[in-house]
Amino acid sequence: MLSVPEIKQLLKEHQLLQSVLVAPQTETFTNITYDSRKVRDQALFICKGNFKPEYLTMAKEAGATGYVAEQYYPEGEGMTAVIVADVQKTMALLGAAFYDYPQNELFIIAYTGTKGKTTSAYFARGILAEATSDRTALFSTIDRILGNEPDQRFKSDLTTPESLDLFHDMRQAVNNGMNHLVMEVSSQAYKKSRVYGLKYDIGIFLNISPDHIGRNEHPNFADYLFCKEQLLLNSKTCVINAETTHLLDVYQTAKASVGAENVYLYARKGAKLEFAVDVDFEITNDFEDLKQSEFKVTGLTAKAKSLDLDGTYEIALAGDYNEGNATSALIAAGITGARKSVAQQALPLVKVPGRMEMITSKNHGTVYIDYAHNYASLSALLKFLRKQTNAGKIHVVLGSTGDKGISRREGFGKALSEEADVAYLTTDDPGFEDPLKIAQEIDQHIDHKRVDVVFELERKEAVKKALMASTSADVVVLAGRGEDKYLKVKGKELLYPTDVEIAQEILEDID
Numbered sequence: 001m002l003s004v005p006e007i008k009q010l011l012k013e014h015q016l017l018q019s020v021l022v023a024p025q026t027e028t029f030t031n032i033t034y035d036s037r038k039v040r041d042q043a044l045f046i047c048k049g050n051f052k053p054e055y056l057t058m059a060k061e062a063g064a065t066g067y068v069a070e071q072y073y074p075e076g077e078g079m080t081a082v083i084v085a086d087v088q089k090t091m092a093l094l095g096a097a098f099y100d101y102p103q104n105e106l107f108i109i110a111y112t113g114t115k116g117k118t119t120s121a122y123f124a125r126g127i128l129a130e131a132t133s134d135r136t137a138l139f140s141t142i143d144r145i146l147g148n149e150p151d152q153r154f155k156s157d158l159t160t161p162e163s164l165d166l167f168h169d170m171r172q173a174v175n176n177g178m179n180h181l182v183m184e185v186s187s188q189a190y191k192k193s194r195v196y197g198l199k200y201d202i203g204i205f206l207n208i209s210p211d212h213i214g215r216n217e218h219p220n221f222a223d224y225l226f227c228k229e230q231l232l233l234n235s236k237t238c239v240i241n242a243e244t245t246h247l248l249d250v251y252q253t254a255k256a257s258v259g260a261e262n263v264y265l266y267a268r269k270g271a272k273l274e275f276a277v278d279v280d281f282e283i284t285n286d287f288e289d290l291k292q293s294e295f296k297v298t299g300l301t302a303k304a305k306s307l308d309l310d311g312t313y314e315i316a317l318a319g320d321y322n323e324g325n326a327t328s329a330l331i332a333a334g335i336t337g338a339r340k341s342v343a344q345q346a347l348p349l350v351k352v353p354g355r356m357e358m359i360t361s362k363n364h365g366t367v368y369i370d371y372a373h374n375y376a377s378l379s380a381l382l383k384f385l386r387k388q389t390n391a392g393k394i395h396v397v398l399g400s401t402g403d404k405g406i407s408r409r410e411g412f413g414k415a416l417s418e419e420a421d422v423a424y425l426t427t428d429d430p431g432f433e434d435p436l437k438i439a440q441e442i443d444q445h446i447d448h449k450r451v452d453v454v455f456e457l458e459r460k461e462a463v464k465k466a467l468m469a470s471t472s473a474d475v476v477v478l479a480g481r482g483e484d485k486y487l488k489v490k491g492k493e494l495l496y497p498t499d500v501e502i503a504q505e506i507l508e509d510i511d
């Protein structure tokens, strides 16, 4: 419930209020929504984004008694009109107030980074679920977990939900008895003020590399970095992967925000850092293969030692970068007071759908299904596989999404040229673009002296060709889609088998 005086007060404090026109019958709202199709009686309707005035007409007809917008609309006559300077920021503030500030009842661990957010968030939740007797919620790109009943777990639409949905889901999680939350915070969430005003107990910065730059995302890299660093400015304690690029900038931002004593840095032993800084935790690899790895974490500073996390940990997820992802989770859990024995027990059990999923075969290459979909992730993945499979060939099946992430095409060409033997260029969410044109653009950046290229736009066929051509010493990587069940084509989501399903079905036939 939210009353007009409360709204006025809150928005004045944040200097967002421009004017209010109060309709006599509306002093209190019992619903709040930005979607006219979800309006119920006495709702406050928020006009935002690609809004059209007819949505306000629909909202009014459905029972909305007030609206929030950046201008007056004649369609809203007779309704209370709250006119604001910035509707996105307003929506976040009103969302928090409407759901009675659920963030105050949760210990929040927030992740940002170009790569590894989902995987690390799964690791963190894995440990914390154990440490809190299953009272840890998760907001990830894959799914949102608000409680322990099956109906409290559902697929995500966005990495970080729209602010109203975010506070709604936090309240639901609290009502379900959750007291911890692990969430991913995309740079878009800051760009669109979805998390405006939200503070985190721990903010974790994993890495940054050029991605998400283009129409509908960030105008340039500086804006992308700026948005990502906002997480550090809104956290009480910061954890940073010291191997990130732009370390100096990222570290200074965190230090300025919370003081060096509240910043924890981690890195692999011997890693070359961009500037000389004392790391708090060092990671040493003990063992890794294509299924799992074992690594040691050592606290090097007094504050790191006080968390008592020194020890050996296992994860059932291949990829050396996943040791770093797991370490970030371990440090965050340690700060919450979780014991290392709990982490040692929980980490090996964590699986992440579509991240490094492996399917073995008798006569063909071992298949890896992985969500890698930019240069940084594909390069990290292929370098790791090359290190592990020096005898065999690496076959990679991929496409690049249409209408966004244009720089990924060059990045894929570069990563393939560095480590792949055969590339099968195919379709991946082409949107309104021609998948052949996208494939040709990737091909332009491939070094044909090093890599054989096969064009096959039907994804199932491309996987089949790769599997048929591979031998048991080889590796077949199906990149970019993880466990995605839909192909986005010309504004429609078409049901399409996941890469896991495709590989399993083909192997049943040919293996």
Ligand SMILES: CC(=O)N[C@H]1[C@@H](OP(=O)(O)OP(=O)(O)OC[C@H]2O[C@@H](n3ccc(=O)[nH]c3=O)[C@H](O)[C@@H]2O)O[C@H](CO)[C@@H](O)[C@@H]1O[C@H](C)C(=O)N[C@@H](C)C(=O)N[C@H](CCC(=O)O)C(=O)O
Pocket (backbone or CB within 6 Å): 034, 035, 036, 037, 047, 048, 049, 050, 051, 052, 055, 157, 158, 159, 160, 161, 162, 186, 187, 188, 189, 192, 212, 216, 217
């Ligand atoms: C650019 C952007 O941030 N767009 C987001 C934004 O769109 P929008 O506000 O324009 O909303 P819209 O869906 O176009 O519709 C306009 C408004 O009319 C309303 N409406 C619409 C129809 C109707 O009948 N009645 C009605 O009231 C809608 O509810 C909405 O309020 O708000 C929508 C939800 O309210 C989001 O779904 C949408 O995300 C788009 C689809 C998206 O995919 N964004 C990507 C770039 C994104 O945010 N990605 C990051 C991850 C990036 C990373 O990995 O780092 C993420 O956090 O997911």
Ligand SMILES: Nc1ncnc2c1ncn2[C@@H]1O[C@H](COP(=O)(O)OP(=O)(O)OP(=O)(O)O)[C@@H](O)[C@H]1O
Pocket (backbone or CB within 6 Å): 113, 114, 115, 116, 117, 118, 119, 120, 141, 159, 206, 207, 321, 322, 324, 325, 354, 355, 356, 370, 371, 372, 373, 376, 377, 378, 380, 381
């Ligand atoms: N720390 C890392 N460094 C480089 N690559 C990574 C790292 N962690 C994961 N990856 C690769 O990136 C892919 C995506 O990982 P994940 O889904 O955890 O990241 P994300 O940040 O949530 O991605 P997105 O923002 O695209 O949803 C993985 O499948 C893996 O190939």
